[in-house]
Amino acid sequence: xxxxxxxxxxxxxxxxxxxxxxxxxxxxxxxxxxxxxxxxxxxxxxxxxxxxxxxxxxxxxxxxxxxxxxxxxxxxxxxxxxxxxxxxxxxxxxxxxxxxxxxxxxxxxxxxxxxxxxxxxxxxxxxxxxxxxxxxxxxxxxxxxxxxxxxxxxxxxxxxxxxxxxxxxxxxxxxxxxxxxxxxxxxxxxxxxxxxxxx
Numbered sequence: 230x231x232x233x234x235x236x237x238x239x240x241x242x243x244x245x246x247x248x249x250x251x252x253x254x255x256x257x258x259x260x261x262x263x264x265x266x267x268x269x270x271x272x273x274x275x276x277x278x279x280x281x282x283x284x285x286x287x288x289x290x291x292x293x294x295x296x297x298x299x300x301x302x303x304x305x306x307x308x309x310x311x312x313x314x315x316x317x318x319x320x321x322x323x324x325x326x327x328x329x330x331x332x333x334x335x336x337x338x339x340x341x342x343x344x345x346x347x348x349x350x351x352x353x354x355x356x357x358x359x360x361x362x363x364x365x366x367x368x369x370x371x372x373x374x375x376x377x378x379x380x381x382x383x384x385x386x387x388x389x390x391x392x393x394x395x396x397x398x399x400x401x402x403x404x405x406x407x408x409x410x411x412x413x414x415x416x417x418x419x420x421x422x423x424x425x426x427x428x
Contacts, residue, residue, distance in 0.1 A: 243418050244419075245276075246324045247315065249274075251270040251406055252270065252272050261392075265378070265385065268406065269422050270309075270311065270407060272287075273287075274286055274287030275287075275359070279295060285298055287352060288339060291338060292335075293331075310419070310422070312417070315416075340354075345403050353406045353408070353409055369408040370408040374401050377405070
C-alpha cells in the first residue's frame with residue numbers, strides 16, 4: 230500500500246461534514262503563497278457529503294467547484310494534509326445552511342490577485358465568506374498585503390512585484406490559509422505535518 234493510501238485511510242474515518250482541509254499545492258505560485266505566509270499550507274477548502282460521497286468545496290482556478298475528497302488530497306505535496314474542525318460542533322441545520330451558502334458561490338471565478346473586496350473568489354476567502362454568511366463565524370484574519378509582508382519578512386518581494394506587474398497593492402485586503410490554519414476557533418482532527426511544516 231502506498232504512503233498516499235495510508236494517509237488517506239488514516240484520516241477518512243475521522244472526518245465530519247464542515248471540516249476544513251488544508252493542503253500544499255506544488256506549483257510556483259502556491260509555493261510563494263506558502264513562503265510568503267510562513268506556512269506549509271497554500272490551499273484550503275471544506276468537506277461535505279454530496280450524494281453520500283465525500284467532496285471538498287473549494288475556490289480553485291478557474292472557478293469555485295466541488296471536488297471528490299480523494300482527488301483534492303491527491304493534489305497535495307508529499308501527502309501533506311491537515312484537517313481542522315470548529316470547536317463548537319455543527320448541527321445538521323448548520324451543515325445544511327453551509328452547503329446552501331456555498332452552492333450560491335459555485336462557478337464564481339478565481340481572483341489571482343487575492344483581492345478580498347471583489348466578486349471573484351480565492352480559496353481562503355471562499356471559506357471565510359461561506360462560514361461567515363452561513364454561521365456568523367469568521368475564520369482567519371483579514372489584513373493588508375503590507376501587514377502580511379511585515380509579519381513575514383521571508384516573503385519574496387521580487388516575486389510579488391513581478392506578480393503585480395511592478396507595483397504591489399499594499400493597501401489591498403486579503404486573507405490566507407495560514408491564518409485559518411492557526412485560528413483558535415478550530416481544533417486539529419488530523420495532521421501529517423508538524424508545527425514547523427515537516428512531513
